[in-house]
Amino acid sequence: MCSSCRHPLALLCVLLLASAGAFKVTAPQGQVLAVYGRPAVLGCSYTTSETSVLDSLIVTWQRASDNAVVHSFYHGKDQLDKQSAEYSGRTQLFSNEFLKGNVSLRLDKVQKKDEGTYLCTVSSVEGTDKAEVRVNFGAFYTEPLLTIQRHNTSVTFRYDSKGYPAPEVQWVDFTGQNLSHTDVVKADTDGELFLLHTHLVLEAQPKMNYTFTLKNRLLGQVIKRPVVFSDAMGYCTDNSSHWINIVLICFVLLSLACNIILLCIMRKKRILMKHPENGSI
Ligand SMILES: *[C@@H]1O[C@H](CO)[C@@H](O)[C@H](O)[C@H]1NC(C)=O
Numbered sequence: 305m306c307s308s309c310r311h312p313l314a315l316l317c318v319l320l321l322a323s324a325g326a327f328k329v330t331a332p333q334g335q336v337l338a339v340y341g342r343p344a345v346l347g348c349s350y351t352t353s354e355t356s357v358l359d360s361l362i363v364t365w366q367r368a369s370d371n372a373v374v375h376s377f378y379h380g381k382d383q384l385d386k387q388s389a390e391y392s393g394r395t396q397l398f399s400n401e402f403l404k405g406n407v408s409l410r411l412d413k414v415q416k417k418d419e420g421t422y423l424c425t426v427s428s429v430e431g432t433d434k435a436e437v438r439v440n441f442g443a444f445y446t447e448p449l450l451t452i453q454r455h456n457t458s459v460t461f462r463y464d465s466k467g468y469p470a471p472e473v474q475w476v477d478f479t480g481q482n483l484s485h486t487d488v489v490k491a492d493t494d495g496e497l498f499l500l501h502t503h504l505v506l507e508a509q510p511k512m513n514y515t516f517t518l519k520n521r522l523l524g525q526v527i528k529r530p531v532v533f534s535d536a537m538g539y540c541t542d543n544s545s546h547w548i549n550i551v552l553i554c555f556v557l558l559s560l561a562c563n564i565i566l567l568c569i570m571r572k573k574r575i576l577m578k579h580p581e582n583g584s585i
């Protein structure tokens with residue numbers, strides 16, 4: 305633990321360690337749920353005493369997997385020249401809380417790659433100790449986008465959404481019966497979140513009424529959406545395109561008439577300009 309104990313000052317070192325037996329660093333929660341795009345506070349504290357002074361305090365936050373420096377503080381201020389670029393501009397310590405024993409780290413704009421274990425190391429005149437904080441990552445699923453496709457004899461209902469981790473998906477009919485559906489869950493282009501495509505293919509019926517439910521258990525998120533489709537809607541779109549044609553024809557005829565009128569006016573004007581005496585007739 306103290307490699308300098310082999311030093312001639314070993315005895316002093318041992319004595320110091322003995323008196324510092326009470327010095328402890330702890331992570332009160334042990335783990336934190338960090339949400340995509342939001343800030344997360346990684347809790348860490350140490351045992352303070354009257355002899356604690358800010359100038360001799362060293363606080364280091366590191367990523368456990370590779371010891372990358374997330375944030376460090378010594379000589380009474382933040383020291384960021386060894387900070388890993390991945391955390392640049394996203395970290396903050398609460399230095400006004402230091403003498404109360406609070407050396408928690410605030411991490412902003414949480415990303416998927418922030419998931420993992422972090423080490424909080426504190427050294428003071430009373431000793432050195434460290435604690436581990438586990439960061440779990442989650443992302444709330446976005447408002448699901450519904451697409452309905454009417455085929456000759458069937459209807460496809462599709463929902464698309466994005467979040468993390470993989471969701472639980474359920475489609476039920478109006479009696480509460482589960483319906484079999486196809487889900488595709490894959491990483492998005494950044495490799496951060498999961499894209500969900502879920503679809504339900506059913507035989508077309510005059511009236512279709514279902515409920516779609518998406519759950520992100522980690523974040524306690526539940527999205528429930530009723531889906532109602534009446535066959536009349538399918539024909540309705542056909543009718544509307546018919547109406548669009550009629551409107552279009554009317555528009556073409558109208559603009560043609562306008563052009564003819566405009567031409568007539570211009571011709572009359574030209575005659576007037578050539579023979580101004582005719583104008584008084
Ligand atoms: C440390 O202080 C911050 C900011 O006031 C607070 O959010 C956090 O809960 C505190 N943590 C502990 C362990 O006291």
Ligand SMILES: *[C@@H]1O[C@H](CO)[C@@H](O)[C@H](O)[C@H]1NC(C)=O
Binds near residue numbers: 456
């Ligand atoms: C849909 O129905 C029309 C006529 O009712 C038929 O011509 C067409 O081939 C059908 N399409 C499919 C994909 O079954």
Ligand SMILES: *[C@@H]1O[C@H](CO)[C@@H](O)[C@H](O)[C@H]1NC(C)=O
Binds near residue numbers: 478479513514532
């Ligand atoms: C669909 O079914 C649910 C559950 O039975 C019912 O509460 C709702 O009124 C129905 N909606 C329509 C438009 O039929």
Ligand SMILES: *[C@@H]1O[C@H](CO)[C@@H](O)[C@H](O)[C@H]1NC(C)=O
Binds near residue numbers: 480
């Ligand atoms: C429907 O499926 C879900 C899981 O997808 C399950 O929890 C539930 O018990 C099932 N309900 C019925 C009525 O089978």
